[in-house]
Amino acid sequence: MPTFRSNKFLFPVLFCAVLSALGPNIACATLGEAETTVQTDVDQMRASIRSSQDRLGYRVHEVQLPTGTVLREFVAPGGNVFAVAWAGPAKPDLRQTLGKYFDAFASAPRQNFADRRHVQIQQGDLIVEARGHMRALSGRAYLASAIPSGVSMGELH
Amino acid sequence: MAWMRAIKMGFGVVLCISALSCGGGGGSSSGSGTGGTTPPPPPASPANMVSVIVDAGPPSVNSVNTLFVSVTVCVPGSTTSCQTIDHIQVDTGSYGLRLLAPALTLTLPVETLAGGNSLAECTQFVDGFSWGPVALADVTIGGEKASSVPVQVIGDSRFTNIPSGCSGTGGMEEDTVSKFGANGILGIGPFELDCGDCDTNAANGFYYSCTTSCTQTAVPMAMQVPNPVTHFAVDNNGSIIDLPAAAATGVAMLSGSLIFGIDTQTNNQSGTQTVLTVDPMSGDLLITFNGQTLSNSFIDSGSNGIYFADSSISLCTNQSINTFYCPGNPLTLGLSMQGLNGVMANNLTFTVGNAQTMLSTAPTDTDDVLPELAGTLPPGNEGSFDYGLAFFYGRRVAVAVQGDKTSAGTGPYIAF
Numbered sequence: 001m002p003t004f005r006s007n008k009f010l011f012p013v014l015f016c017a018v019l020s021a022l023g024p025n026i027a028c029a030t031l032g033e034a035e036t037t038v039q040t041d042v043d044q045m046r047a048s049i050r051s052s053q054d055r056l057g058y059r060v061h062e063v064q065l066p067t068g069t070v071l072r073e074f075v076a077p078g079g080n081v082f083a084v085a086w087a088g089p090a091k092p093d094l095r096q097t098l099g100k101y102f103d104a105f106a107s108a109p110r111q112n113f114a115d116r117r118h119v120q121i122q123q124g125d126l127i128v129e130a131r132g133h134m135r136a137l138s139g140r141a142y143l144a145s146a147i148p149s150g151v152s153m154g155e156l157h
Numbered sequence: 158m159a160w161m162r163a164i165k166m167g168f169g170v171v172l173c174i175s176a177l178s179c180g181g182g183g184g185s186s187s188g189s190g191t192g193g194t195t196p197p198p199p200p201a202s203p204a205n206m207v208s209v210i211v212d213a214g215p216p217s218v219n220s221v222n223t224l225f226v227s228v229t230v231c232v233p234g235s236t237t238s239c240q241t242i243d244h245i246q247v248d249t250g251s252y253g254l255r256l257l258a259p260a261l262t263l264t265l266p267v268e269t270l271a272g273g274n275s276l277a278e279c280t281q282f283v284d285g286f287s288w289g290p291v292a293l294a295d296v297t298i299g300g301e302k303a304s305s306v307p308v309q310v311i312g313d314s315r316f317t318n319i320p321s322g323c324s325g326t327g328g329m330e331e332d333t334v335s336k337f338g339a340n341g342i343l344g345i346g347p348f349e350l351d352c353g354d355c356d357t358n359a360a361n362g363f364y365y366s367c368t369t370s371c372t373q374t375a376v377p378m379a380m381q382v383p384n385p386v387t388h389f390a391v392d393n394n395g396s397i398i399d400l401p402a403a404a405a406t407g408v409a410m411l412s413g414s415l416i417f418g419i420d421t422q423t424n425n426q427s428g429t430q431t432v433l434t435v436d437p438m439s440g441d442l443l444i445t446f447n448g449q450t451l452s453n454s455f456i457d458s459g460s461n462g463i464y465f466a467d468s469s470i471s472l473c474t475n476q477s478i479n480t481f482y483c484p485g486n487p488l489t490l491g492l493s494m495q496g497l498n499g500v501m502a503n504n505l506t507f508t509v510g511n512a513q514t515m516l517s518t519a520p521t522d523t524d525d526v527l528p529e530l531a532g533t534l535p536p537g538n539e540g541s542f543d544y545g546l547a548f549f550y551g552r553r554v555a556v557a558v559q560g561d562k563t564s565a566g567t568g569p570y571i572a573f
Contacts, residue, residue: 046360066360068353087538089353089438090362091281095325105327110336112477113221113516113530115461116282117250117543119328120480120535129535130283131464131543133250133457134344134351136439137283138537157538 031084031098031126032143035075038063044096047071057151058082065092069137073097074156076148083142083156089135098141101126105141204300205392205418205425211400211411211546213525215244215260218338221516221525222461222546224398226343226415228254230263231295233305238263239295244340247398247415248459249556249571250440251344252351253382254296255280255309258289259333260340265292267315268307268380274366276380277316278309280351281362285328287311287337288319290367296385298343301417303388307380311337320371326362342459345396345415347440347569348559349387350378387558392418394561395568397425398458402551405487405508407515407524411550419555420564427565430555430572433496437559437569443495444542451540454494456554456571460545463507463531472533473513481512481532492542496570507531507547526550 030037038061042049050062050070063071069088076082086092095102104123111120119139121128125146130139140156147153202208207226214220224247231239240263242256267290268276280287289311296303312332324330331337344351355361359375366374387393400413418425435442435455444454446465462481467490473483488509494502510529528547548554557568565572 066358067362068358069362085538091326093322093325094327095321098327102325102327106324106329110284110329111480113461113481114284115223115338115459115545116284116331117457117460117545118464118480118532118535119284120533131535131537131541132283132453133440133455133459134252134281134346135348135353136441136453136455137281138453139283139535140537154536157536 030073030081030096031101031141032146033081033099035059035079035081037081037099038073038075041071041073041096045093055155057148065090071097072157074142076146080146082146082148083140085138085140085157087138087157089137091137091139094141098126101141101143202299203422203424205422206414206416207299209247209398209400209413209415211526212409214338215334215340217335220338220461221527222530223338223525224400224458224546224549225339226298228341228343229297230256230261230265230308231297232263232265233293233295235295242340246339246342246459248342248344248457249346249398250455250457250459251342252346252348252384253309253344254294254306254341254385255287255311255344255382256341257332257334257337257339258310258312258314261310263294265294265308265310267292270366270374270376270380272366274368274374275316276374276376277365277367277371278363278382279320279323279326279365280309280311281326282328282331285331285336286323286326287331288316288323289313289332290316291364291380291382296388298385299415299417301386301389301392303385306385306388307382308385309382311341316367318370320365322362322373323365343385345384345386345556347395347435347556347571349383350381351383352381353438355381384558386417389417392421392425393558394421394563395419395555395557397553397555398549399553400549400551403526403528405510405529407527407529409524409526411526419557425555427555427563427572430553430565431500431502432498432566432570432572433494433500433502434498434566434570436497440569441541442497442571444492444544445495446490446492446542449540450495451542453537453539453541454543455541456494456544456548458546458549460543461530462545463509463547464534464543464545465531465541466534466536470509473511475513475517478512478516481516481530482509483511483513484509485511487511487529498566498570502573507544
């Protein structure tokens with residue numbers, strides 16, 4: 001579905017390019033942001049949108065990252081990204097895809113008896129759940145309050 | 158002569174094992190070593206065998222269900238600039254030797270790329286990342302040696318400028334012993350290399366070319382960090398972890414053996430083991446549990462519990478461990494495994510104990526071996542069951558490297 005490579009992304013892309021030039025701390029993404037930032041992520045990570053699909057209660061963009069990992073960004077009817085999920089040999093650039101929520105994830109205290117194979121973090125509205133091992137890493141991050149009604153958590157992967 | 162080398166190595170290991178630094182520990186050459194006809198005193202281990210231990214880890218780490226080994230590293234070619242490092246985690250879920258710089262007293266030479274830049278790596282874990290240069294070392298484990306093999310030096314003070322592409326993968330920076338939970342990690346999973354396409358794909362997310370700053374790069378395979386077992390002169394087609402059973406309620410520590418090679422010596426024969434081949438990209442296999450076939454499952458010495466999803470089992474209420482299971486009474490559950498070769502391992506059972514009782518009640522909180530520790534597994538793209546180190550308790554588990562043959566089959570496989 002080519003719709004999501006259309007010109008409506010052009011303005012935000014340019015806008016973000018300007019913002020990016022101002023400094024690395026000003027992020028143009030994505031979790032909790034408008035759908036247009038999906039394209040920003042794609043550009044920032046030199047990726048490509050593999051498909052965009054309307055499902056009951058949300059839309060999902062599937063992004064192929066150059067590392068071989070597939071990133072999915074879930075968009076609520078209101079137009080904001082409410083979840084991202086990934087699976088593949090490497091993690092995506094989560095600073096880009098989590099945007100303003102990245103610091104909460106990066107600074108979350110380690111769980112007791114954690115190993116390197118799982119993480120389940122809740123920081124305010126942000127929930128990050130990930131698992132796997134070298135060459136096969138998967139996970140998701142979502143905003144608990146932003147899940148559209150009727151959407152099953154099992155679909156968000 | 159093999160037994161003489163075995164004696165020397167035996168002494169070397171015994172003398173070095175408790176000391177952080179030990180010169181001359183890695184001076185032997187490799188070769189097959191099944192011992193002579195007269196067993197010398199003290200009894201030396203076969204060259205392809207080294208003792209491993211499950212304990213609390215380095216000081217202040219307090220790990221549980223974590224398997225450790227001592228590894229001797231030398232500056233390549235040197236027999237004096239050597240160090241034996243204890244508490245290196247033995248991990249069948251990763252590939253390559255990684256050492257924590259704060260535990261390393263040697264200065265190992267960093268690999269340089271064709272243009273003269275230094276090679277560094279961002280190792281991604283689920284919960285964080287480790288950053289540091291790729292250096293060369295002669296690596297000796299037990300009596301086996303890999304010469305001039307790439308290893309990662311994590312948290313190296315010469316490479317403090319972590320690229321944003323690495324830190325951007327998120328989670329905790331695991332560049333100190335306490336944050337990493339070990340003095341290093343020995344990845345002996347069923348692949349030779351830690352990356353599938355890093356020789357051709359510059360945007361691989363792992364390898365970086367560094368001057369004052371670092372950019373992602375493709376790397377020739379010979380320069381990538383390999384499972385060092387694959388670089389041994391012999392006994393290089395896989396590894397066997399052999400651990401005794403542990404009491405269900407937990408014990409303080411457990412000792413066993415790590416044996417190199419499969420069907421290459423008298424002490425590493427496959428016999429009648431069940432061989433389950435694993436996915437050639439991920440190393441995963443199928444586990445059927447609760448009527449569901451979970452295709453992203455794995456058996457993993459680097460996982461400290463048995464992790465799976467079952468909403469019918471009570472979670473612990475203590476907030477610090479509320480992702481672990483806390484059933485009122487121990488639950489014994491069944492599962493079956495299937496390799497990609499179609500071979501099944503049926504009627505396996507495991508027990509889920511009360512994690513809160515295990516982890517927080519004196520005096521058992523000094524136990525580091527907890528066979529019934531189990532927790533929830535976050536959802537992913539496919540179903541998964543992560544059977545951690547507890548699977549290895551009371552078993553002899555072989556991991557064969559991709560493309561390598563044994564009498565029982567061709568890797569990548571896991572057999573038990």
